[in-house]
Amino acid sequence: MIIEQLAASFVASAAFGLIFNVPKRAIVQCGLIGMLGWALYVVLTEQGVNSTIATLLAAGSVAVLSQVMAKMFRMPIIVFSVSGIIPLVPGGTAYDAMRHAVENQYDIAMQLGTKAFMISGAIALGLVLSEVINQAIRKVRV
């Protein structure tokens, strides 16, 4: 079960690297980052953590890892962060919201839409937080 999840998220993130035309020597790293972010998300949600918080933590660690990789391999950070973020995008929730809207169940659609919006916000916040940490470390060193 967990091996299935790890393998699928590794392959999916690496495949996204290909779609975004990432340099060849970065594809394996893209897969790894996506796999770790998704693994953290799955473990947290299985422990009963709210999916918004789980997304925030997963996005934060994806961003931190991407920063480390960007330093190590001297490449722009987006090369690594983009494919790691993709699995966390609330596609399923947004889809459910839209499906209920199509079926004229606007109250449920609204609830789900808000949830999708919150999760997108969590992704953004996770990216911001890691950047803040990075800037702070740089300032302290100087």
Next chain:
Amino acid sequence: MTQSMATDYYMTAELCLLAGKIIMQNGGETYRVEDTMKRIAEACGFPDSQCFVTPTGIIFAISGANPITRLVGISARSTDLNKVTLVNELSRRISEGEWSAAEALVRLKEIERARGAYPGWLQVASAAIASGCFLIMFRGGWNDFGPALLAGGIGFALLISLQRLVPIRFFAEFLASMMIGSLSILFVRTGIGQELDLMIISSVMPLVPGLLITNAVRDLMAGHLVSGLSKGAEAMLTASAIGAGIAVTLSVLN
């Protein structure tokens, strides 16, 4: 003397604008465009340069004895992070003094002309595989892996070919997601696939504007409000186009 000074100004502006344009066109962040242009200008001996960067155009100015201001418009944007990485490397080489401006300009033109790092069929194949993997990640059964793989691959292939044919933005995304929705419904009706919802969600994932979302956040954080908001709007519209395509299919066919 004045003649060569003037060419210097001209050459530097040309170099900076081309580097900035390539990064912006291929999915780089706004701050990276500014940073790269300033670094190149500094390496060419012009520490006093100004730039204004938006997703649709770049204005670049050098002050000094021969002030020069130039503008480049950006009409089409795509995602090619390999080119962004190459230009990033090039700007580092210039500032370390490894390459002269003239050499760098030749190399930049090569980068601009180059095709994507991977052929189209490989990208379609990866979109198909990614769709299948997403189905497994979203706890779908292996019996739906094949149908999701097909729907995702065909949808992405349609997106790429439509983007070349029709210049209207968001229309390609709309039609591609309609195609994915119809295919998934067809698979479920004929009994090839079981779970319609999971199949649609995972096949639609390759169309999700992930790079735009990431870049919009990074731009807003760096204080590039104009770029951040316009990239955010582009991401929202793309997501709405995908949603609308699925919604239309569901309400007509289901």
